[in-house]
Amino acid sequence: xxxxxxxxxxxxxxxxxxxxxxxxxxxxxxxxxxxxxxxxxxxxxxxxxxxxxxxxxxxxxxxxxxxxxxxxxxxxxxxxxxxxxxxxxxxxxxxxxxxxxxxxxxxxxxxxxxxxxxxxxxxxxxxxxxxxxxxxxxxxxxxxxxxxxxxxxxxxxxxxxxxxxxxxxxxxxxxxxxxxxxxxxxxxxxxxxxxxxxxxxxxxxxxxxxxxxxxxxxx
Numbered sequence: 001x002x003x004x005x006x007x008x009x010x011x012x013x014x015x016x017x018x019x020x021x022x023x024x025x026x027x028x029x030x031x032x033x034x035x036x037x038x039x040x041x042x043x044x045x046x047x048x049x050x051x052x053x054x055x056x057x058x059x060x061x062x063x064x065x066x067x068x069x070x071x072x073x074x075x076x077x078x079x080x081x082x083x084x085x086x087x088x089x090x091x092x093x094x095x096x097x098x099x100x101x102x103x104x105x106x107x108x109x110x111x112x113x114x115x116x117x118x119x120x121x122x123x124x125x126x127x128x129x130x131x132x133x134x135x136x137x138x139x140x141x142x143x144x145x146x147x148x149x150x151x152x153x154x155x156x157x158x159x160x161x162x163x164x165x166x167x168x169x170x171x172x173x174x175x176x177x178x179x180x181x182x183x184x185x186x187x188x189x190x191x192x193x194x195x196x197x198x199x200x201x202x203x204x205x206x207x208x209x210x211x212x213x214x215x216x217x218x219x
């Protein structure tokens with residue numbers, strides 16, 4: 001299946017060169033490619049944006065289920081701004097679709113780091129995410145990124161809640177992945193955030209010509 005995904009990526013890449021990317025006959029192929037991304041946990045933002053752009057030019061071909069898949073795949077690539085790029089290619093009427101609104105709500109929760117609420121309500125969106133392979137783990141990867149740049153220490157039970165109330169073995173696997181260590185006091189050491197702070201010297205150069213007019217006006 002990995003070979004199929006790579007082959008499809010090459011086919012689509014050649015399809016999107018030059019004026020050919022605006023050929024409406026490519027829509028069916030791009031839609032199949034979105035389904036392949038969902039099924040095989042691959043991702044191709046450029047191809048997905050190209051499909052949404054084709055929907056703009058050919059509104060009669062728009063498929064809401066495919067657009068939802070694209071948005072959910074964009075969620076799995078947080079903290080990158082893919083979701084916003086995809087959303088901007090949807091029309092106002094399409095944004096009023098109930099499923100699109102539901103996905104936008106999930107995005108808002110993740111953007112605001114309301115992770116406990118996200119996991120609590122995720123089961124209500126199972127119909128949207130069920131076909132996206134490793135969706136939950138992709139979201140956990142984003143959450144771990146946020147934790148890495150936010151916390152120095154975090155309690156184990158808090159980490160478990162943020163990652164969706166996972167079991168101890170799964171939690172340990174994520175800790176190992178990011179190099180987090182358990183301290184003797186029961187807290188998890190994430191990172192020394194003070195060591196990641198970088199100072200930056202800012203030098204402003206103002207030449208005489210740029211202030212001559214101001215000085216003359218002050219006379």
